[in-house]
Amino acid sequence: MPIFVGSQPKPMLVTNQLTFEYGPQKQFTFPDVTCADREALLILGRSGTGKTTFLHLLALLLRPKTGAVTVNQTDLTTLSPAQTAAFRARHVGLVYQKPHFVSSLSVLDNLLLANYLANKPQNKERARELAEQLGFREQLAKKTHQLSQGEQQRVSIARAVMNQPDVILADEPTSSLDDENTNRVVALLRQQSEQIGASLIVVTHDQRLKDVFKNRVNL
Numbered sequence: 001m002p003i004f005v006g007s008q009p010k011p012m013l014v015t016n017q018l019t020f021e022y023g024p025q026k027q028f029t030f031p032d033v034t035c036a037d038r039e040a041l042l043i044l045g046r047s048g049t050g051k052t053t054f055l056h057l058l059a060l061l062l063r064p065k066t067g068a069v070t071v072n073q074t075d076l077t078t079l080s081p082a083q084t085a086a087f088r089a090r091h092v093g094l095v096y097q098k099p100h101f102v103s104s105l106s107v108l109d110n111l112l113l114a115n116y117l118a119n120k121p122q123n124k125e126r127a128r129e130l131a132e133q134l135g136f137r138e139q140l141a142k143k144t145h146q147l148s149q150g151e152q153q154r155v156s157i158a159r160a161v162m163n164q165p166d167v168i169l170a171d172e173p174t175s176s177l178d179d180e181n182t183n184r185v186v187a188l189l190r191q192q193s194e195q196i197g198a199s200l201i202v203v204t205h206d207q208r209l210k211d212v213f214k215n216r217v218n219l
């Protein structure tokens with residue numbers, strides 16, 4: 001259940017007049033979005049409209065040309081690159097379109113890497129608990145490339161919530177999945193974000209998610 005401050009939910013992530021360009025031929029002006037504390041927001045757009053770009057701006061993996069991104073009342077655009085990386089590691093959980101793992105490490109060590117990058121003690125118990133909940137407990141000792149695509153997706157979700165972030169950002173988490181696995185992944189994202197009290201933002205072109213999320217923005 002969302003927690004309300006007075007009659008208004010507290011904003012967790014807010015963008016203001018974000019623009020970006022890859023070059024003079026590729027310029028973007030994004031709509032302002034607000035995601036309240038502990039709420040879920042779906043950002044829908046066709047392929048090529050800049051969804052990944054937008055998500056990377058929200059995480060400040062890309063710096064906007066103009067505008068601001070505020071997460072939990074911190075304007076990320078005012079932080080240095082080192083401060084941004086530290087803030088992201090502690091407060092933002094990212095589920096990438098294609099999973100990025102360190103292939104030489106086991107599944108367990110990929111999860112623990114999230115703790116390391118956030119400068120937090122390695123929490124094996126949490127990694128095991130998440131693996132149990134997300135159904136890959138038996139795979140922890142394997143290398144990530146030995147997992148199926150669906151299993152890798154679930155490891156990505158676990159890694160994103162290892163540090164109990166304020167916000168989870170997911171890029172096209174369901175586009176390559178069948179209906180059954182789509183429902184499963186959405187349920188897991190929702191369940192995990194509710195469990196840790198995080199806001200959840202999903203960007204996608206997957207129209208199947210349209211009716212699952214009450215709050216929606218079109219890119």
Ligand SMILES: Nc1ncnc2c1ncn2[C@@H]1O[C@H](COP(=O)(O)OP(=O)(O)OP(=O)(O)O)[C@@H](O)[C@H]1O
Nearest residue numbers: 022023026045046047048049050051052053054205
């Ligand atoms: N590094 C880059 N340099 C130049 N152009 C880029 C770069 N990355 C993306 N683009 C272009 O910007 C546009 C938006 O890309 P983006 O990946 O954000 O779209 P998307 O909506 O996520 O697409 P998809 O749903 O197909 O993944 C595309 O036309 C893409 O070719």
